[in-house]
Amino acid sequence: MKIQAGFCGLLLLLIAGAAEANIYAYTDSHGVVHLTNVPAGNSAYHMVMRTPKMPVATARADFNRVAKQQYQSLIHAAASRYGVSPALVNAVISAESGYNAGAVSPKGAIGLMQLIPATAARFGVSNSFSPAENINGGTAYLAHLLRKFSGDLRLAVAAYNAGSGAVIQAGYHIPPFAETQAYVPRVLAYYQRYLDGSSSGPSLGITGHGPTPVSASPQLIQVSSP
Known part of the structure; x- marks a missing residue:
C-alpha cells in the first residue's frame, strides 16, 4: 500500500501539536488512514508510534x-x-x-x-x-x-x-x-x-450540579492511501 507524500509531515505535525504521548491509526474500508492522539476508546485504532512522555x-x-x-x-x-x-x-x-x-x-x-x-x-x-x-x-x-x-x-x-x-x-x-x-x-x-x-459554577469551588457536558471528537488527520 502506498501512502501519499506528506503523510510523514502530517504525522510530525500531529506529534508536535499534541501533549498526548502516543499516536494511533487505522485504515478504513476505503483505504483512508486515520491518525489520532486521542483514540477515546475506539477499538479500531492501534498504536503505531510511542513517544517519550512529555515533561x-x-x-x-x-x-x-x-x-x-x-x-x-x-x-x-x-x-x-x-x-x-x-x-x-x-x-x-x-x-x-x-x-x-x-x-x-x-x-x-x-x-x-x-x-x-x-x-x-x-x-x-x-x-x-x-x-x-x-x-x-x-x-x-x-x-x-x-x-x-x-x-x-x-x-x-x-x-x-x-x-x-x-x-x-x-x-x-x-x-x-x-x-x-x-x-x-x-x-x-x-x-x-x-x-x-462559561456558566460552570459559582465563585466558590463547591457547587451542587455541574453543567451539561461538552461533547467533542478526537483529532483526526485523514490521508488518502491508494
Whole structure:
C-alpha cells in the first residue's frame, strides 16, 4: 500500500501539536488512514508510534486543546458526582499537567491531576494514567480538601499542592513555600478565567450540579492511501 507524500509531515505535525504521548491509526474500508492522539476508546485504532512522555513543564507551556475538549465530559461528570465546580477541576488540570494524561513529575506525581501514589490509592485510583480514573480521584480529593477547609478555596488549593498538614502547620494560611505561593494564584487565575468563559459554577469551588457536558471528537488527520 502506498501512502501519499506528506503523510510523514502530517504525522510530525500531529506529534508536535499534541501533549498526548502516543499516536494511533487505522485504515478504513476505503483505504483512508486515520491518525489520532486521542483514540477515546475506539477499538479500531492501534498504536503505531510511542513517544517519550512529555515533561510536566512542557505540557503546561503547550496545552493540548483537543485533549482539553475531549476530557470535558469526564470533568463535568466527576464535578457533578462530588459537588465541585468544573471550573476548579479544569483550573487544577491546567496548572498541573496542561491536559497531558501522560505527564509524570520528578516527584512521581502522575497524569492529568498529578496524583501521587498515596493519594491515588486513597481515592481508589488503580491507574493514574487513565484520564477517567485520574479525574475522578483528583476531583474526589479536591472535594475532600474543600470540606476539610470549610470551603476556603485558597486553602484547599494550597493543600492540593503542599498537603493538608502544611496548611495546618502554617496556621491555616498558604504555606511559605515558593512553589505553593506561586501555585495558588496560578490556579485561581485559571479558575476565574474558566468561570468568566462559561456558566460552570459559582465563585466558590463547591457547587451542587455541574453543567451539561461538552461533547467533542478526537483529532483526526485523514490521508488518502491508494
